[in-house]
């Protein structure tokens with residue numbers, strides 16, 4: 001299995017995309033620094049030295065409709081490994097990992113498909129590990145944390161990456177051999193979103209209500225005050241307190 005390491009790159013997701021066609025299933029691209037790291041919803045992702053910025057190229061035999069399931073796998077993977085380290089990590093729908101209500105990891109999944117047939121999926125994982133939160137903007141600082149900050153000491157990044165990649169591989173084997181419902185059950189256990197009152201902003205609408213379920217494709221079912229439930233594929237999720 002190949003791992004491609006950069007000292008600096010624009011974005012590991014971009015680098016992965018550039019080589020995806022001729023790469024094997026499971027190829028990993030990792031960089032010390034990203035110059036133009038990308039987040040979800042077109043946001044930038046600040047990626048200084050000390051963090052973990054990696055992308056996994058996957059060539060799954062699944063339909064386009066099921067591609068978001070790989071994001072769910074990545075969220076489960078990172079959260080489990082962090083819990084093994086002794087931190088109280090939870091998944092916030094759709095795919096943030098939080099510790100003490102602050103974001104420690106984001107996941108950006110992108111894919112290339114032609115006529116419902118997936119050519120490849122890039123699962124990009126960004127973890128605030130030993131990077132300094134002081135490098136962030138004021139807004140980000142309020143809502144983000146790092147593993148170093150939460151555990152009180154720098155983490156061993158090489159070990160952490162190894163643990164994440166081998167756990168992801170286990171999860172991927174399970175994904176290919178077991179019903180997805182068993183994976184969803186694990187997501188539900190690791191997530192803190194279900195049962196909460198949420199407001200979700202999408203480019204076209206805003207939905208508020210109680211998060212009551214997650215579907216087989218990772219959409220959230222939100223029951224609004226009028227009693228009507230809606231399915232939301234993605235967006236920016238805020239918890240009401």
Ligand code: BTN
Nearest residue numbers: 011037038039040106107124126
């Ligand atoms: C988000 O929460 O908005 C998703 C952030 C994803 C960041 C990772 S870092 C590795 C990979 N390369 C990128 O440019 N983005 C993802």
